[in-house]
Amino acid sequence: MFILLCMHKDHDGLRAQFYRERAELEAEYQKVYNNMYNEVSCVIASLLDRNMKTNDSEAVNQGVDAPEEKGVPNFWLHALVNQDLLDAEISIRDGEALKYLTDIKWLRKGDRKGFILEFCFNKNPLFKNSILTKTYQLLDEDETILHKAIGIEIEWYPENCLTKECESFFNFFNPLQIDEKAEQEFIEDMR
Known part of the structure; x- marks a missing residue:
């Protein structure tokens, strides 16, 4: 032993x-x-x-x-709509908003168990945020199991919300729902 x-x-x-x-x-x-x-x-x-x-x-x-x-x-708008997985998610209204997108950055989280996507925008008539983020927290150091995906709340100007009662690329920034029971079962199986 x-x-x-x-x-x-x-x-x-x-x-x-x-x-x-x-x-x-x-x-x-x-x-x-x-x-x-x-x-x-x-x-x-x-x-x-x-x-x-x-x-x-x-x-x-x-x-x-x-x-x-x-x-x-419109560099980033063209880059996004030319991705097969994203093209169907971007509506004409989304495209108008994405014209203000100036950069997309990938940043490593300090704890090495996740990363952050930053979408940088010029001042625009749709929302106040200059940076929209989505933070991915992972359970394991192998970076294979997602624990949480936390998006920033978009501060829409009145009457300009692109996500209200409709599908939109900007729904990407909503928190991702994780099945807590399945996650707990996975953690217990790892022990």
């Missing part, structure tokens, strides 16, 4: 080492990803600058003001 306990302790030690090393590797790759994302932003900005200069010269020649739009117009 003592040998089995020692082997179990060794196993737990290896597992802990694995998670430490995996966290270090993920952090290393996250830096590489961030550098790549920054490069993509620079390329998009340079393309925009080139387009803006063309638009400026055309505007001067036509005697009108150049557009003030920055970034690639």
